[in-house]
Amino acid sequence: MNYFLVFQNKSYNEERKGGFLWAPQRNHLGQTFHHWTDMRNIKKGDIIFSSYGGQMLSVLVAKEDCIEHEKPVDLDGLDLWEKDGFMVNAEYIDLSVPIVYKDYMNSILALQGEKYAPFNKVGRGNTGYVFRVSTELANFLFEIIEQRNGYSIDIFKSDETSDKQIIEKIEEDVGNYSVVLDKTDQDTIIKARIGQSLFKKALLNLESKCKICGVNDTRFLIASHIKPWSTSNNEERLDVNNGLLLCPNHDSLFDRGFISFEDDGYILVSSILDEKIRIFMNINENIRIDLSKDQREFMKWHREEKFKN
């Protein structure tokens, strides 16, 4: 299954009413663009996230493969493009709570692919019609839709991280302990797993090693929340600025409030830790890390609420 994002600004109402997507094959100068011809890659069952005025109002499911089709009469009024075009018939699923893309832009930028991605470096929509969406970004958008709308859209979730597989994995993990998970436990763990793995992927696009000591083997790196998952709201949980990539030792110290950081990035070490343990855990008062403006906001919370002075 593939995912796309379509900027329907001029034609959303007409296309939604008609239940289709349409793009011209070329403009009046005979030029063609990937953001039109990529329509040909949309196949039956693919998911297309809509954007209209910066918001996702609908999610579309392609009802059939893309076909060559003349400009539908519904679009005649717009008088913008040549006649020959590509068309995808699609089911429009309207969201009760629209998603404002820019509210999640940091994470979206970290998760979107390199090629034909929908947004540019500063988070503005690229000029054009249809763009590609990575599986990671699609899963992230599904997660947001679910959080904001309160209903599950599991049927669209990519096969790679299906809930069923995750439950099987959890049951395998806990099998040795004969633990029976009820539905609530399962929901919680699924959310945490999907969230954590997306969160880690997003962070790994920005950082590649422990922020403190430089351990760079991704198998050992932990995407640590600065403001913990349990006290964060849904947006904060998936905001990459609320993350620090840390090795297990440093994650453990940070997570439990034995270390924190000043606004200028200098480390704060709890007086509870004696000299010996500081050496063993590889920390000293000269450590300083880079913090973005948004990370500093979360770090302020950590310093005030979590740090054991």
Ligand SMILES: [Zn+2]
């Ligand atoms: Zn480390």
